[in-house]
Amino acid sequence: MLTAVGLDPNNGIYRLAYDIVDVETKTKDCWTWFLQCIQDDLELPSNANFIIIFDRQKGIMPAIIQAFLAAEHRYCLRYIHQNMKLQWRGMAFKHFLRNAASATIVPEFDEKMEEFKKYNLKAYKWLKDIPPQHWARSYFTGGALSDVFLNNMCEVSNSKQLRAKINQ
Template identity: 30%
Template sequence: MCASAVDADGAVYPLAFAIVDVESDDNWMWFLSELRKLLGVNTDKMPVLTILSERHNGLVEAVITHFPSAFHGFCLRYVSESFRDEFKNTKLVNLFWSAVYSLTTAEFEAKVGEMMEVQDVMPWFQLFPLIFGQFVL
């Protein structure tokens, strides 16, 4: 497990790492507890903290527990892999990435509309409200 940060020059540097026997809910809870101690700050006053991760359930719960005011986003590589595995359709995957790179809500909704013409993707989108919830009705 590891946590990295971005400095003022945009460079990524390691904050913490741990070697565990298995990626589990308990290990994520422990790791983020230790990360919070390392940062030594009151997490309630940390609105600018952004955590990007894969969508492991234990990690999601640990972020909610230890960094409740942080924004928690999911790495689009993992999200797109989940989308690809669910739908197994190259056209839909291409439309997904077009939607991701949309610059306006209208453009995003148009791409989602194009996806809906191919297959009903709304139930899948509703699994990812942190990413798409603000756009998908």
């Protein structure tokens, strides 16, 4: 199920769109079609200034770039942490990731990354390969007024959907 969830200025969560697809079709073409439908339905120009937070699923980034040129692309910090846990476990790794992501200015981000580097060089190098403009607050453009770096709103929406399925 492809889902797009929005957050209004009062932090209200609302589902924009959803589509059910075969697992095999979660490709760039499928995502492009889905995003173009949202763009058409909401009458958004390709240069609309907003943020898209996603879990780096295959095919979605090229589709986002094609459909929404000016949108800021962010990776969900929770998914970055889940991927990190495949190699490095423990609360300290989550702590270092969260501290770096939450830094509000680049020098503070650099300081937090240096602390992480001293703690674990391999994990630091792994994280350094992920462009910070997609996950670190200090690198967000500020064009769209939000400092959100989690897609919890999708999880909330999905949990409501699961409850509805169970109640049927």
